[in-house]
Amino acid sequence: xxxxxxxxxxxxxxxxxxxxxxxxxxxxxxxxxxxxxxxxxxxxxxxxxxxxxxxxxxxxxxxxxxxxxxxxxxxxxxxxxxxxxxxxxxxxxxxxxxxxxxxxxxxxxxxxxxxxxxxxxxxxxxxxxxxxxxxxxxxxxxxxxxxxxxxxxxxxxxxxxxxxxxxxxxxxxxxxxxxxxxxxxxxxxxxxxxxxxxxxxxxxxxxxxxxxxxxxxxxxxxxxxxxxxxxxxxxxxxxxxxxxxxxxxxxxxxxxxxxxxxxxxxxxxxxxxxxxxxxxxxxxxxxxxxxxxxxxxxxxxxxxxxxxxxxxxxxxxxxxxxxxxxxxxxxxxxxxxxxxxxxxxxxxxxxxxxxxxxxxxxxxxxxxxxxxxxxxxxxxxxxxxxxxxxxxxxxxxxxxxxxxxxxxxxxxxxxxxxxxxxxxxxxxxxxxxxxxxxxxxxxxxxxxxxxxxxxxxxxxxxxxxxxxxxxxxxxxxxxxxxxxxxxxxxxxxxxxxxxxxxxxxxxxxxxxxxxxxxxxxxxxxxxxxxxxxxxxxx
Amino acid sequence: xxxxxxxxxxxxxxxxxxxxxxxxxxxxxxxxxxxxxxxxxxxxxxxxxxxxxxxxxxxxxxxxxxxxxxxxxx
Numbered sequence: 001x002x003x004x005x006x007x008x009x010x011x012x013x014x015x016x017x018x019x020x021x022x023x024x025x026x027x028x029x030x031x032x033x034x035x036x037x038x039x040x041x042x043x044x045x046x047x048x049x050x051x052x053x054x055x056x057x058x059x060x061x062x063x064x065x066x067x068x069x070x071x072x073x074x075x076x077x078x079x080x081x082x083x084x085x086x087x088x089x090x091x092x093x094x095x096x097x098x099x100x101x102x103x104x105x106x107x108x109x110x111x112x113x114x115x116x117x118x119x120x121x122x123x124x125x126x127x128x129x130x131x132x133x134x135x136x137x138x139x140x141x142x143x144x145x146x147x148x149x150x151x152x153x154x155x156x157x158x159x160x161x162x163x164x165x166x167x168x169x170x171x172x173x174x175x176x177x178x179x180x181x182x183x184x185x186x187x188x189x190x191x192x193x194x195x196x197x198x199x200x201x202x203x204x205x206x207x208x209x210x211x212x213x214x215x216x217x218x219x220x221x222x223x224x225x226x227x228x229x230x231x232x233x234x235x236x237x238x239x240x241x242x243x244x245x246x247x248x249x250x251x252x253x254x255x256x257x258x259x260x261x262x263x264x265x266x267x268x269x270x271x272x273x274x275x276x277x278x279x280x281x282x283x284x285x286x287x288x289x290x291x292x293x294x295x296x297x298x299x300x301x302x303x304x305x306x307x308x309x310x311x312x313x314x315x316x317x318x319x320x321x322x323x324x325x326x327x328x329x330x331x332x333x334x335x336x337x338x339x340x341x342x343x344x345x346x347x348x349x350x351x352x353x354x355x356x357x358x359x360x361x362x363x364x365x366x367x368x369x370x371x372x373x374x375x376x377x378x379x380x381x382x383x384x385x386x387x388x389x390x391x392x393x394x395x396x397x398x399x400x401x402x403x404x405x406x407x408x409x410x411x412x413x414x415x416x417x418x419x420x421x422x423x424x425x426x427x428x429x430x431x432x433x434x435x436x437x438x439x440x441x442x443x444x445x446x447x448x449x450x451x452x453x454x455x456x457x458x459x460x461x462x463x464x465x466x467x468x469x470x471x472x473x474x475x476x477x478x479x480x481x482x483x484x485x486x487x488x489x490x491x492x493x494x495x496x497x498x499x500x501x502x503x504x505x506x507x508x509x510x511x512x513x514x515x516x517x518x519x520x521x522x523x524x525x526x527x528x529x530x531x532x533x534x535x536x537x538x
Numbered sequence: 539x540x541x542x543x544x545x546x547x548x549x550x551x552x553x554x555x556x557x558x559x560x561x562x563x564x565x566x567x568x569x570x571x572x573x574x575x576x577x578x579x580x581x582x583x584x585x586x587x588x589x590x591x592x593x594x595x596x597x598x599x600x601x602x603x604x605x606x607x608x609x610x611x612x
Contacts (some may be wrong), residue, residue, distance in 0.1 A: 078575055082582070087555065094589070243572065248566075249574055251562050
């Protein structure tokens with residue numbers, strides 16, 4: 001019989017072992033080739049593509065962060081982050097993903113840089129874009145690695161009181177963050193290492209199912225108890241009637257900030273790891289299911305968490321004195337709201353299961369990010385430097401694996417420095433990726449985009465981003481907005497608006513005054529002009 | 539249904555997302571859903587419907603032809 005205080009840890013370890021089995025099972029289908037390791041030989045069908053795209057876009061923020069933000073801001077968080085993502089993620093899959101898949105399939109692309117090199121007729125474009133993409137992905141990785149360590153520690157608190165004591169009862173006896181983060185990195189590393197893209201897609205499907213089901217179960221259990229009534233429906237009514245006015249509405253939310261926040265979900269169209277997942281699709285038809293079902297999945301995950309977070313802010317339902325606090329302060333720790341409610345309302349078994357669900361959300365993003373960085377290294381650095389014929393397929397796979405290990409080690413070590421402002425960096429990473437969206441849209445839909453227009457767009461993105469990031473105190477000002485005074489009123493706007501505007505203006509302006517791309521490139525990416533088209537002429 | 543109608547619907551969703559009319563409305567729908575939240579749940583479901591129409595009526599025609607060509611080769 002397992003002692004009660006060790007139940008969450010046991011469930012988490014069982015889950016990690018199960019995950020390793022899924023990843024290594026995928027290894028049995030591995031052919032040893034580079035295309036198989038990096039793109040699963042373009043064999044991913046609609047269901048796996050849906051699960052891997054959804055699992056990759058949903059990080060720990062979807063479960064822990066959504067309830068935490070709703071605790072602070074109220075129900076408006078759903079509109080700001082969830083319903084907008086439902087519309088715009090699918091838009092990116094449809095407008096960008098399908099076209100990229102077609103070019104990837106036709107011309108053998110594995111990374112974004114390979115596509116842009118050909119489209120912009122510039123072999124050196126990767127020299128500019130590679131460090132920017134890697135620089136934007138690493139803080140995103142850090143969020144997962146640090147978040148995993150924090151969740152593991154708080155949910156295993158009390159497991160080893162003598163071995164890992166801390167000053168706070170909320171974490172004392174839990175696995176220390178360095179051990180939790182290391183365990184997560186190790187597990188992800190093993191199944192990415194052996195399973196490659198196929199293992200990653202399988203593990204993502206498995207993990208996405210886990211965190212969706214457990215999120216719903218946690219909601220039902222908490223909602224059934226929080227109001228103190230007999231039935232679930234009665235409890236739902238009691239909980240929502242207890243909401244404060246500012247949490248049941250968007251009273252404290254700026255309308256222009258809400259509007260400009262809508263640009264953030266567009267970032268998904270330039271995530272390098274999403275790009276790689278698009279290329280794994282078996283056919284263009286594989287995209288249809290993810291395009292349609294993605295908004296529904298977002299709703300299933302976000303709605304319960306937003307409701308729980310808002311309810312927890314009501315003093316009538318949860319005693320504010322009992323809430324977990326940020327160490328050294330009396331401020332409630334918003335990110336600990338969901339684990340707190342699970343542990344107080346549900347008990348150790350569901351607590352362990354939900355922790356596994358949160359870790360599933362974290363790891364289903366980490367794996368794709370690790371793999372895509374390895375791919376970018378071999379395709380965008382190693383091969384251009386060494387020449388295409390210099391390395392065998394096996395050597396390239398091993399080079400990708402080596403780079404992945406290096407990146408994991410660097411990320412893990414940075415995470416140990418405990419950069420506390422890293423969570424605030426999330427929105428800045430997304431703003432940077434959104435700033436690159438005009439580039440990919442123009443590359444796919446605007447014949448007149450030139451090499452220099454592409455360079456100008458990337459430079460404008462990074463310079464405007466760096467300036468605004470500096471203005472925000474390097475992300476320390478978490479509520480940073482660019483305020484526009486008009487007629488005595490001040491309108492708050494997100495930095496992403498100005499980054500995207502700068503990028504678009506530079507792209508269009510410079511493209512129009514520089515030499516257009518060659519006819520060969522136009523034909524390669526847009527087909528023959530209508531006047532030359534045989535279907536019209538003939 | 540024309541693909542222009544479908545893209546019009548998607549644009550409509552983006553515009554409807556800016557629901558200033560429910561900004562400070564705290565009414566509860568079905569007794570437990572704040573109306574601002576209920577509205578955005580409807581938008582999420584609306585997005586599913588619109589994207590279903592998009593893949594049915596606005597799917598790139600050349601991709602359909604490409605798929606047919608591939609199946610003929612097989």
